[in-house]
Amino acid sequence: MLLNISIQNKISKQQIDRLVGTSFTLKERYNLGGIVSPKLYISTSSMAINNLLILNKNDHSCTIEMRPKGIIIKFSSQFNTYALITSYNKMSIRKPSAIDYSIYLESHFLKIKADSKTHDFITKLFRYKLSNLATRIEDVP
Structure with missing residues (x-):
């Protein structure tokens, strides 16, 4: 889901919290070693995202x-600030080459440039996703 989150309203916050859960507590953030990635540079994206990104010149x-x-x-x-929001089971991350990652989210995709900090964060993301996957078919939404 692609949302404009520049103006926070109660309805969009509820949509986000319902789809991906509320933000981690301070203790959980500390135990995970941080929950926000460093600044990632986008090299390629899907048409909808690209149309928004070309408005930024640099x-x-x-x-x-x-x-x-x-x-x-x-x-x-x-x-404006935009957010791509998706659950772990609808997200796919691939590494087509040594210098980038491809992130696929439903009908959108991003290709980001990789460095050592990006590798560390993506590894943390994979580990969290794997440790919290549904283990029974009844748990899958």
Whole structure:
């Protein structure tokens, strides 16, 4: 789901919390070693995201926030902040080459440039996703 989150309202906050859960507590954030990625640079994206990014002339970047049931990818376009919100079971991350990661979220995708901090965060994200996967078919939404 792609949302404009520049103006926070109760309905969009409830939608986000229902889909990916409320934000981690301070203790959980500390135990995970942080839940927000460093600044990630976008090299390629799907058409809908690209149309928003081309409005920014020089900065094509995003951050990923981990939540208990999914992730939020935030990026800005002119004076607005947008969020791609998805659950872990609808997210796919691939590594097509040594210098980038491809993130697929339902009908959207992003290709981000990889460095050592990015590798560390993606590894943390994978470990959290694997440790919290549904183990029974009844648990899958």
